[in-house]
Structures are given as structure tokens and as C-alpha cells.
Amino acid sequence: MCSRLTHRGTANIISLGKIVETKPAVAFHTLGCKLNQAESELLARQFAEAGYRVVSGDGADIHVLNTCTVTHIADRKSRHLLRLWRKRNHRALLIATGCYAERAPEELSQAGADLVVGNEQKMLLLDVLKDEYAPVARCSAEQFVADGVSRVRSFIKIQDGCNDACAYCIVPRVRGREHCLAMADVVNEVKARVAACYKEVVLTGTKIGAYKHNGANLKQLVEQILVVTGVERLHLSSLQPQDISPQLLNLWQDPRLCRHFHLALQSGSDAVLRRMRRRYSAAGYRRAVSLIRKIVPDVAITTDIMVGFPGEGIEEFEESYCFCQEIDFADIHVFSYSSRPGTVAARTPGQVDDRVKKERSLRMLELAQRSAHKFCQRFLGQNMMVLWEKEVAPGSEIYSGLSHNYIRVFAESKGPLTNQFLPVRLVRLHNQGLWGEVIR
Numbered sequence: 001m002c003s004r005l006t007h008r009g010t011a012n013i014i015s016l017g018k019i020v021e022t023k024p025a026v027a028f029h030t031l032g033c034k035l036n037q038a039e040s041e042l043l044a045r046q047f048a049e050a051g052y053r054v055v056s057g058d059g060a061d062i063h064v065l066n067t068c069t070v071t072h073i074a075d076r077k078s079r080h081l082l083r084l085w086r087k088r089n090h091r092a093l094l095i096a097t098g099c100y101a102e103r104a105p106e107e108l109s110q111a112g113a114d115l116v117v118g119n120e121q122k123m124l125l126l127d128v129l130k131d132e133y134a135p136v137a138r139c140s141a142e143q144f145v146a147d148g149v150s151r152v153r154s155f156i157k158i159q160d161g162c163n164d165a166c167a168y169c170i171v172p173r174v175r176g177r178e179h180c181l182a183m184a185d186v187v188n189e190v191k192a193r194v195a196a197c198y199k200e201v202v203l204t205g206t207k208i209g210a211y212k213h214n215g216a217n218l219k220q221l222v223e224q225i226l227v228v229t230g231v232e233r234l235h236l237s238s239l240q241p242q243d244i245s246p247q248l249l250n251l252w253q254d255p256r257l258c259r260h261f262h263l264a265l266q267s268g269s270d271a272v273l274r275r276m277r278r279r280y281s282a283a284g285y286r287r288a289v290s291l292i293r294k295i296v297p298d299v300a301i302t303t304d305i306m307v308g309f310p311g312e313g314i315e316e317f318e319e320s321y322c323f324c325q326e327i328d329f330a331d332i333h334v335f336s337y338s339s340r341p342g343t344v345a346a347r348t349p350g351q352v353d354d355r356v357k358k359e360r361s362l363r364m365l366e367l368a369q370r371s372a373h374k375f376c377q378r379f380l381g382q383n384m385m386v387l388w389e390k391e392v393a394p395g396s397e398i399y400s401g402l403s404h405n406y407i408r409v410f411a412e413s414k415g416p417l418t419n420q421f422l423p424v425r426l427v428r429l430h431n432q433g434l435w436g437e438v439i440r
């Protein structure tokens with residue numbers, strides 16, 4: 001995998017030298033997947049330990065943008081943010097890293113990034129900056145938290161890269177071949193997050209079902225985490241149908257495992273799946289879903305659906321739509337196909353018109369909304385344990401959190417609920433999930 005490190009110039013770094021005396025404030029902004037979130041979280045921790053103040057918002061001395069390049073819209077968002085920060089604060093040091101930085105560093109430099117750091121050097125960012133200047137004082141873990149980094153949920157990367165070659169996907173090019181972290185390292189990371197009072201840990205990667213290290217697979221890794229750590233809630237970010245087996249699902253006898261499976265479908269049409277070079281069929285997907293539902297009660301199954309893949313005819317779209325209706329997802333993330341330079345699909349004839357993609361996307365979104373409401377409705381009147389995250393708006397006394405099966409729940413409370421597991425009675429529908437009454 002080629003990596004990128006480009007330097008647009010040193011002007012901002014030199015001007016930052018003045019700010020360094022008072023400890024620079026660094027803000028991390030993350031686009032894209034949970035893997036990017038895990039990496040941003042780790043970077044933020046490294047920066048805090050090295051003496052930077054980790055802050056949120058626009059006014060930082062240094063902005064680190066962890067980019068995504070999965071669609072042209074993600075690319076556009078990155079360029080927009082860089083231009084915006086440059087306009088608002090011409091003295092700030094703007095650093096772009098992540099998948100877009102790996103794919104097209106020059107585009108990010110043109111948009112205003114002072115430094116563009118590819119995926120391979122992403123975790124060495126601190127060293128790159130150390131060569132330019134070093135902050136004077138160190139910041140404690142408490143301060144890191146006080147500066148606005150939530151301790152409710154923590155993302156841990158266990159795997160990276162992908163050896164598959166799905167026709168539309170740019171990920172293998174920007175993330176390289178599959179590689180996994182050692183089991184002992186992951187377990188130690190989980191223990192460290194538990195010690196820092198995080199209630200939930202999310203295991204992330206490009207393809208976590210492919211986890212393998214020294215003979216250990218994903219099942220063994222999860223088992224080990226459950227046995228040797230005190231993690232209160234463990235969540236697997238995303239799996240593929242071929243990862244699902246009765247042996248893996250038996251782990252869900254432990255109530256600490258979130259009853260939520262995100263299984264990317266992309267299309268419910270076998271012909272489209274074949275052209276996408278996905279490694280499962282609609283029937284295989286259906287079998288995986290029934291197995292999960294048989295073993296894991298009240299489970300939420302969510303998915304990604306792509307509309308307008310090259311050559312997707314109206315019959316294939318309808319087939320995909322009907323399949324999604326049949327599966328009855330708890331939620332569907334709908335994407336319009338976006339041509340990525342260098343992928344097989346970008347060169348495939350039969351590119352679908354943007355207007356048609358928009359129509360299909362709107363129909364799928366409407367189905368997604370109906371399915372999500374239907375799923376939530378099933379739980380009205382029941383009591384559920386919720387991990388409360390934060391007050392929706394400061395002073396609103398309305399808190400939001402997630403149930404074990406990832407339903408977003410809202411409740412009023414005079415006292416703070418953040419970072420507590422508290423039971424709630426689910427009383428009515430909310431446009432983003434359910435309303436509840438906290439049971440104390």
C-alpha cells in the first residue's frame with residue numbers, strides 16, 4: 001500500500017510556534033466508518049498524553065481531519081471542511097489523514113490542508129509534529145476527559161485492510177491487505193478502557209469477521225474478552241453473512257454482547273451481487289439472518305444497501321427492495337452508488353443516471369424509515385436497560401442512550417444520566433427511536 005505524507009508549506013507550523021507556549025488545542029474530526037472513529041480516538045489519546053489539549057469545535061490551533069473516500073460525497077465533505085476552517089482561522093494548522101489522504105493527497109492540499117498524512121503514517125502523526133514543535137506540559141487522563149471526550153463508548157481497532165475485491169470498493173486500495181492486532185494487545189486495550197470507566201467497547205475493523213492472529217479467530221477473541229475483562233457491554237461493529245455460525249452465535253448467551261448485528265447486504269438481487277463480486281447470495285444472507293434470529297432474541301439486524309450499481313435494472317432494484325421488505329431490517333443505511341477511480345465498477349458500462357439513483361434511494365429510505373418504526377414498535381410497553389450517553393441539548397433535561405439492541409431511547413431526567421446503565425419503560429415512538437421513562 002502506498003502511503004502519503006505531503007507538506008504544503010511550513011508557514012502555519014512556524015506561526016503555531018507562538019501558540020505552543022500555552023499548550024496547543026487540537027480538535028479531531030472524523031468522517032466515515034467506525035474504524036476511522038477508533039483511530040481518531042487513539043490519536044486523541046496519544047495527543048492528550050503528549051500534552052496537547054484535546055477539544056471539540058472550530059476554534060482549535062490544530063485540526064486533524066480523518067477523512068473517508070467511500071463516495072464522492074465523502075470526498076466533497078472533507079474539502080468543504082478544510083476550506084471552512086481555513087476561512088474561519090487562517091492561523092490554524094490543518095492536517096488531513098485517512099482514506100482520502102491516501103487516495104488523492106493533492107486534492108486535499110489544494111483544499112487547504114497544510115499536512116496530508118496517508119493511512120500508513122496516520123498513527124505516527126504525533127512523531128511528525130514532534131519534529132516541528134513540542135508542547136510544554138503534559139495533560140492528565142482526567143483532563144482529556146474533561147476536555148469533552150466521552151467515556152461512554154470506546155472504539156477499538158482489531159483488524160484493518162481487505163483481501164477481497166468487491167467491484168465498487170476503494171477500501172483495499174487505501175487500507176491495504178488484511179492485518180490483525182494480536183489477541184493479547186486487544187484484550188489489554190479493552191482492560192485499559194474498562195479501567196478508564198468506559199461502559200461499552202466496540203470492536204472495529206474493515207472486515208472484523210476475517211480476524212485471525214496466531215491461530216485465533218474472532219470467536220476466540222470475543223470469548224477471551226468476555227472471560228478476562230470486566231467490560232459491561234461489548235459490540236461488534238459489522239459482519240458479513242459468511243461470518244455467521246452457530247459457534248459464534250453461542251457467545252450471545254452472555255448478555256454483555258450487544259444484540260445488534262450490522263450485516264452489509266448491498267443488494268438483494270443475486271445478479272447484482274455477482275457483478276459486485278460479493279461472496280454471498282441472497283439465500284445465504286437469508287439463512288444467516290434466520291440463524292441469528294433463532295439464537296439471539298430481540299436482535300436488531302441492520303444493513304447497508306447500495307442503489308444504482310452499474311447495470312442495476314428496474315427489475316433488479318425491485319428484487320432488492322422486496323428482499324429488504326422480507327428481511328424486515330431494524331434499520332437500513334441507504335447509499336447511492338458512487339464511482340471510485342480505479343475500481344472495476346467505475347469502468348463497467350451501464351452507469352445508472354443520477355436522477356434514477358435518487359428515485360431509488362428515496363424509495364429505499366422510505367422503506368428504511370417504516371422498517372425502523374416497525375422494529376421499535378415491537379418493544380413498546382417493555383422495560384429495557386439503556387446505556388445513557390448525553391443530554392440532547394445543554395439544559396434540556398432530555399437524555400439519549402442506546403438499548404442492548406441498539407434502539408435509540410430518549411427520556412426526561414432532572415439529574416444527569418450520562419454513562420449509567422438504567423432501566424427504562426418504553427412508552428411511545430420518537431422519530432429517531434423510542435421515548436422512555438427511567439425506572440429508578
Ligand code: SF4
Pocket residue numbers: 162163164165166169170171172206207
Ligand atoms: S469486503 Fe468488499 S466492500 Fe468490504 S472492504 Fe472488502 S472489498 Fe470493500
